[in-house]
Amino acid sequence: MVLATCAGASAPAFAADGFTLKDKPKIAMLYYGPKNDGGWTQAFDEARVKIEKELGQKIQFVENVPEDASAIKPAAEKFIQRGANIVIGTAFGYSDSFKELAAKYPQVAFLNGSGTTNAANLQAFYGRTYESHYLCGMAAGAASKTGKLGFVAANPFGVVNWTVNAFALGAQKVNPAATVNVIYTGTWHDPVKERAAAMALIDQGAEVIGQHVDSPTPQIVAQERGKYGTGHHRDLRQFAPKATLCSSVWTWEKYLAPEIKKIAAGNWKPAPYGAFIPMSQGGTDIAGFGPAVPADKVKVIQAEREAIMKGKQVYAGPLSDRDGKERVPAGGVLSDADLWKMDWYVKGVITQK
Template identity: 70%
Template sequence: MLRRLVPLCLVAGLGSGLTGVLGADPAGAAPFKLDGPPKVAMVLFGPKNDGGWGQAFEEGRVRTEKALGIQIPVVDNIKESSSAIRPAVELFIKRGYNVIIGTAFGYSDTFKELAQKYPKVAFLNGSGTTNGANLESFYGRTYEPHYLCGMAAGAVSKEGKLGFVAANPFGVVNWTVNAYELGAKQTKPQATTTVVFTGAWNDPVKERAAAEALVGQGIDVIGQHVDTPTPQIVAQEKGIHGTGHHRDMSEFAPKATLCSLVWFWDRYLIPTIQKIGAGTWEPSPYGAFLSIKDGGPDIACCGPAVPKAVADQIQTERQAIIDGKKVYAGPLTDRDGKERVPAGGVLSDADLWKMDWFVPGVISQK
């Protein structure tokens, strides 16, 4: 997910960065200065071995440790309530940690309060919505990898009947579903994507039920924007294919998984921590919204079922995105025929975050 978007219906966006929509406090006029060298700690929303969101952060933490030659202690299963977040963070601060990394949308308000209470501590929050002179939220343009994975799905699908298991119909989820369909049409023009919302970010039982229902409708490739590998496991059990989210899901379904969105959080954390230590960090008043080019989410592609010519096409498109191609470029209409992006235009970040519509070819089901 974009973590954790439950209240995001208010702004239609979280993984789950929404700061440009919500309107953050402006960052300080001068770069933030630490007292002493950076001493970093991480607070995880869920378990660090969940196979998805939490584990992606854990793996990024380990790579960041190695790259910077530091130790980054972590505490996991810290839920989205001030009564859980505050004591965990303040214990780290009491022990001398001056850079705190959070990992949940639901941490946003508490991190804002803590940043104001501890102005000499730097706060970073994955999928948060609040920013300040010593606080920056960060997330990724997940629609870019899902567009590329959609290309793989369309190419492998026999009839172009794709399915998608998603958590909640928020902006950050809707943009992945739409991008998936747009990508699929590049390799299978008649492709459709049927999406089922489970109402939960991490619920293997609901994810299995949704995936099996899609298979029962004749779907032969299943995409996902939920936290566990369950949709990929179901795909492999049923002898069809799928595309993953958060990590390379071929770990769990090597025969089924064609492509996965993969988080590389260290690509953001390493240079940011270096800037904090050097006294050159200036938190963006709108948060960090990371593309593939910026070190945000990327792809693990492609599985053996993807023809080489298609895999090469996907890599060409990936490079085009790095070079400036926009997934949501006009002309673009929604499935009801309403113009959403005029010819020559590009969907704004504000409109991305509040996306509450679907492109032609998306079939939404509860």
Template identity: 70%
Template sequence: MIFSACLALAGFFGLISTVNAEGLTLEGPPKIAMLYISPTNDGGWTQAFDEARQRLEKDLGIKIQYVESVPESASAIRPAVERFIKRGANIIIGTAFGYSDTFKALSEEYPNVAFLNGSGTTNGPNLLSFYGRTYESQYLCGMAAAAASKTGKLGFVAANPFGQVNWTINAYAMGAHEINPDATVTVVYTGAWNDPTKERSATKALIDQGADVIGQHVDTPTPQLVAQENGVYGTGHHRDFREFAPKATVCSSVWVWDRFLKTELEKIIAGNWVPNPNGALLSMQEGGTDIACCGPNISEEEEAKIMAARDKLLKGELQIYAGPLYDQDGNLRAAEGEVIPDPELWQMDWFVDGVITQQ
């Protein structure tokens, strides 16, 4: 899964906010609180959010409260949020898909509070869910994986066959094909976002089948650790996993939440905040993800290709899911000049050529 602050404005007093026809306007100084689904030192999803919080505190000059290890149940979420609100918090940021329904209910009960939720699915007049187009950064990591591979056999450890996981797998393969058109990506789903034991078994199985680079969309750095232990390469997810496996990790898809949250929080503080009713699905250009690249076994020429593609993504000049695009069964998924719309991306249950799935 799983992934804050604003300039303190002089002249604002009190802790009450109001909602008017133009949107939500805070009538007190911004007081921000965050709920984390796991510990801040989880190495992945939550740690990326916490590092964003720290950067935002420094950049924007506001202390941000937080609580960690809040499970995805209303009985845990609700009291945590209400404690923050009683302390004066008027901006609440969540970090979990499973917070969605409870955040929706709380936003209706507390219309004077701004709610944001990373990886959420619910939205409202004072609630914005947001996520990143991870397929963009994973496309670049796929390029790096193919560049590092000697065999063209890539492995990928994934959590669940959800749309947002499948879109990373497809993009990974598409990026790999930019470097090696014959590359394959064999995928093993673990059925869990954070299960180092299953991740270790899946990674070892892929290596035993001949994969010499391991990609991932799971929360821990275990696949990178196993790759390094076995003398192969890998690409990380959530954060720069060279921290854990510097000899193996050639690229990581990393969250840069502060790039988005800084802008959105400034909008909230400015007043008349009207969140996008459909939520925010962030491109690299908008501050969703980026990459940490490049690690060992990537030539200067190949790194230049990767960084050139990154530059196009940051400028909004490259669309990953643009036609003509076919799935592995030959079905046309996007015609020439078309881009797959977001609702279809969320429901992605098909794969491009070169992807081999294993349960």
């Protein structure tokens, strides 16, 4: 369940002075799915517990709020009527409703994970998942003997394509001949389609299965078939301890706790295009490594992680797509706008429905 802020959108007009709460912060969260879904929503719920500890206060929440205005608005307004003045959403589909709520309740601060709308009291946020998937790709390349990798993806959107490409670039950092065969399921969460895709990729020779879908099914299939995988959202060793080499994990508490403190301090100024969070500021990180990743390669991956934390760019030039077209010149870095609209693939990526 992931889509995110569009850096190409026009910036909203913000007042010179920032947003300030009228009372002490009282926080509420709207969850897209159940808190124990094993993926996207559970990552937010686990972050909530850590934020509560850091801030020293309880956070109200409600589960299973679908991406429908008729459900989103009443859920948010119920919390606001109870005194909540910071409301956190967790879904792309909340974007329009949160924009309307922000206008209706100018005294309330709104944050929305994977949203697309922003205002003087509303900030969308999302993580640079390509950074952690690049590192997981390195683990996949290190564990594979043939260099044949697979990837189960949801939809061919920019935020998914950048994880696919980064996974391939990471694998090729370790094994220049590595290839990544991708199957799109057409949905964020469908264990049946995810199982079919993972099985097909393994039947085609994939030794490691990466993923950008919500359930741990690809990792479970990899373990059942005696193969390996890399996870998304959370540490998927919980579901497939023998198969999972590395996981891209959300670390929302590292972003949300400081952001809530900024709101509480007053004069908060949301980013006009939303917050696009790097690993160094709490977007994602990695969890692992499985024993199939050689110890010397683990050191290489950890060194790359440190380099990214210090500002190394995954999409730095020179970089061409699989058709030979230059996408990033030598000395350049792919812009955020180009990241959001990424509709191309690097060399070695093979796509199919």
